[in-house]
Amino acid sequence: xxxxxxxxxAHAVEQFDTPELHALIKDMRDTMEDLDGAGLAAPQIGVGxxxxxxxxxxxxxxxxxEPVPQTVxxxxxxLKVDDVMEDGWEGCLSVPGMRGLVPRFVRLxxxxxxxxxxxxxxxxxxxxxRVVQHECDHLIGVLYPMRIRDMRQFGFTEELFPGEDPGxx
Ligand code: NI
Numbered sequence: 001x002x003x004x005x006x007x008x009x010a011h012a013v014e015q016f017d018t019p020e021l022h023a024l025i026k027d028m029r030d031t032m033e034d035l036d037g038a039g040l041a042a043p044q045i046g047v048g049x050x051x052x053x054x055x056x057x058x059x060x061x062x063x064x065x066e067p068v069p070q071t072v073x074x075x076x077x078x079l080k081v082d083d084v085m086e087d088g089w090e091g092c093l094s095v096p097g098m099r100g101l102v103p104r105f106v107r108l109x110x111x112x113x114x115x116x117x118x119x120x121x122x123x124x125x126x127x128x129x130r131v132v133q134h135e136c137d138h139l140i141g142v143l144y145p146m147r148i149r150d151m152r153q154f155g156f157t158e159e160l161f162p163g164e165d166p167g168x169x
Contacts, residue, residue, distance in 0.1 A: 016117030041138030
């Protein structure tokens, strides 16, 4: 947070299944796994492209989270299903050591492409929907603290959740 590249709008990916794209995705996967993240967006490693990866199987940082399929999502579009929102705690690998309570839509539809250009179209809810909204926000230059409604619900992980393994973020 503070790096100007995180505040820019990312550009659409125009060519799929290229060695450069596969190398970028591998780099992002390695970064996400090293840091136990639930997702990562290309701008977080300094690449201004509309590309996010996410997925949660068993993650020590999200012990209660329902699984989210491992996904590469390129040029995503999010579609609102209804107006229902809920608050949930979020962290971000670009905002290390902190958590904030962030309102997100509970349900949404999203679409885009995988790294081979194959269309993806899904509906999601709960934690899955939250992760998609968080990651896609990175593509429009929005970090989760900008979505917090009550700034009293923002702080250091070790203060908010004493005893919890804060991981690397
Ligand atoms: Ni993030």
